[in-house]
Amino acid sequence: MNWDWGAVRDFMPHFWDGLLVTLQALALGSLISFALGLLWALLMRTPSRWVRWPVGTVTEFVRNTPLLVQLFFLFYVLPEWGLTFSALTTGVFAIGLHYSTYTMQVYRAGIEAVPAGQWEAATALNLPRRRTWTAVILPQAIRRVVPALGNYVISMLKDTPMLMAITVLEMLGQARLFSQQHFQFTEPLTVIGVAFVLVSYLASLLLRALERRLVR
DSSP states (O other), X not given: OOOOHHHHHHHHHHHHHHHHXXXXXXXXXXXXXXXXXXXXXXXXXXXXXXXXXXXXXXXXXXXXXXXXXXXXXXXXXXXGGTOOOOHHHHHHHHHHHHHHHHHHHHHHHHHHHXXXXXXXXXXXXXXXXXXXXXXXXXXXXXXXXXXXXXXXXXXXXXXXXXXXXXXXXXXXXXXXXXXXXXXXXXXXXXXXXXXXXXXXXXXXXXXXXXXXXXXX
């Protein structure tokens, strides 16, 4: 096998474009999954079954259907209902929605891990329910679940190549397009493989640093 450094040089502008799209999808998808996951977890703790049942049904459905199917549905079916978004926006929302059903379980575990004494102390101090959640329960719960949330960030990164299915040119999409145009596959695919390893490793380092900071 002959390694062509010229092909690498020619591919790099496309790589940087793809990397930027990948990081955008990862960052925004993570924010959506964290926010929606927390919302689902809180709604599942409400006393009303008329709230819990629809939330549980929707999250189970989303969690048990493939992300690729959800991407196709949002990208191709929603426009028939008059809802049209860009491919990147659709992909970001699909990733965030899909993984929110997993982060919901993480939040639930973190909330349940808060000692009962913390709830009792908040009740004894006559704290309002909102204050109990924002000042006592959630800070402790979130601190406990950062490592698990970090694992899902890495999983989301590895799922970003699926966005290529709806025409989003993230890293793999750029590599595939370049390879088809220049009939050179080894160099661009190797570059993005190394890039995924490096981004995953850097993300894990950042998450570990955040975890250590929260534990203090």
